[in-house]
Amino acid sequence: MLNEKNILITGCCGFIGSYLTMRILKEYNGVHIVGIDDMNAYYDVSLKKYRLDKILSLNKDFTFIKGDISGRELLDKVFSKDRFDIVVNLAAQAGVRYSLEDPDSYIRSNIIGFFNLLEEMRAHPVEHFIYASSSSVYGGNEKIPFSTQDRVDHPVSLYAATKKSDELMAYTYCHLFKIKSTGLRFFTVYGPAGRPDMAYFSFTNKLLKGEKIKIFNHGHCKRDFTYVDDIVEGIVRIMDQGPKQDYNLYNIGNDHPEDLMNFVYTLGRCLKENGLLEEDFDLDGHMELTDMQPGDVPVTYADTAPLKKDYGFKPDTPLAAGLDRFCKWYKEYYGKDSG
Numbered sequence: 001m002l003n004e005k006n007i008l009i010t011g012c013c014g015f016i017g018s019y020l021t022m023r024i025l026k027e028y029n030g031v032h033i034v035g036i037d038d039m040n041a042y043y044d045v046s047l048k049k050y051r052l053d054k055i056l057s058l059n060k061d062f063t064f065i066k067g068d069i070s071g072r073e074l075l076d077k078v079f080s081k082d083r084f085d086i087v088v089n090l091a092a093q094a095g096v097r098y099s100l101e102d103p104d105s106y107i108r109s110n111i112i113g114f115f116n117l118l119e120e121m122r123a124h125p126v127e128h129f130i131y132a133s134s135s136s137v138y139g140g141n142e143k144i145p146f147s148t149q150d151r152v153d154h155p156v157s158l159y160a161a162t163k164k165s166d167e168l169m170a171y172t173y174c175h176l177f178k179i180k181s182t183g184l185r186f187f188t189v190y191g192p193a194g195r196p197d198m199a200y201f202s203f204t205n206k207l208l209k210g211e212k213i214k215i216f217n218h219g220h221c222k223r224d225f226t227y228v229d230d231i232v233e234g235i236v237r238i239m240d241q242g243p244k245q246d247y248n249l250y251n252i253g254n255d256h257p258e259d260l261m262n263f264v265y266t267l268g269r270c271l272k273e274n275g276l277l278e279e280d281f282d283l284d285g286h287m288e289l290t291d292m293q294p295g296d297v298p299v300t301y302a303d304t305a306p307l308k309k310d311y312g313f314k315p316d317t318p319l320a321a322g323l324d325r326f327c328k329w330y331k332e333y334y335g336k337d338s339g
């Protein structure tokens, strides 16, 4: 049970981290959460502050530390001060395309930061280490749905390579030092207060300004869009029930890939229904069909049978329902006149 646990959550001001932190603080008794985030400016920092304010406004047993997990000194202090039962690592440099622009930040946060956490847990044992991996490790995998049993030796971006490296390092530390871990390969997570660098958010920003949106691979892409509450439900169940074996890996995705064009039309409909776009807005006239981007993959499709079998859950929020919640939040956050 999660009640009374001492928990470290890295990336607590990030999209997924903030939802997870709030969910645990609201639902479980006697938990103490230490949250670390460096509040970097990869995207609008005010969004990170907004999420932090929401966590702090719960007035629960939560300690925030602004800091970078790639610095060992900070982590030494954090792990010496508190004994953690569970560590959840969600801090990372995310995003596939940005890994072509600023590869250093991926090595710093995703490799060195991850390694630092493993070293701390070697010195200060925990019951369970849970960390975010990504569907991007599947690269150009053609076998669908994607299973954690599939070989994933061909990452097509540095981001994917860092996530695969995390899984390998977690395996080694489990083997050598008995650190029980569960890696979670998330599939395109979306929702209110999400990440502005992701398509549903950046498309919304552009369409509302009357700008054109770029549809990569001429729309011939499929993505397994997963609503953030479903991701959090998966993480909480895994935290609550504990690891099934010493080393574990699961997909958390919707196992219902959506055609990119269908996703764009659904988003357009939700934006109109929420009064963010005029009813007669010409969506087709605001699309520019272009080639595939380096590092991108044509399809993502999660096999969630193992998650369902072991934890009795699989994501199922329909895309239209999730995008509607995003649009409602967007309208409230950016103001009624955002449309």
Ligand SMILES: NC(=O)c1ccc[n+]([C@@H]2O[C@H](COP(=O)([O-])OP(=O)(O)OC[C@H]3O[C@@H](n4cnc5c(N)ncnc54)[C@H](O)[C@@H]3O)[C@@H](O)[C@H]2O)c1
Pocket: 010, 011, 012, 013, 014, 015, 016, 017, 036, 037, 038, 039, 040, 048, 067, 068, 069, 070, 089, 090, 091, 092, 093, 094, 095, 108, 109, 113, 132, 133, 134, 135, 185, 186, 187, 188, 189, 190, 195
């Ligand atoms: N959102 C998705 O679709 C998705 C999909 C697959 C995997 N993931 C993974 O899930 C995790 C959470 O993703 P998210 O969408 O919430 O991203 P996010 O960028 O919103 O959250 C990450 C948070 O970590 C912080 N951070 C980054 N580097 C840090 C460092 N070195 N030290 C301390 N804090 C640091 C950032 O400031 C940010 O607040 C990441 O590991 C990401 O790679 C996300």
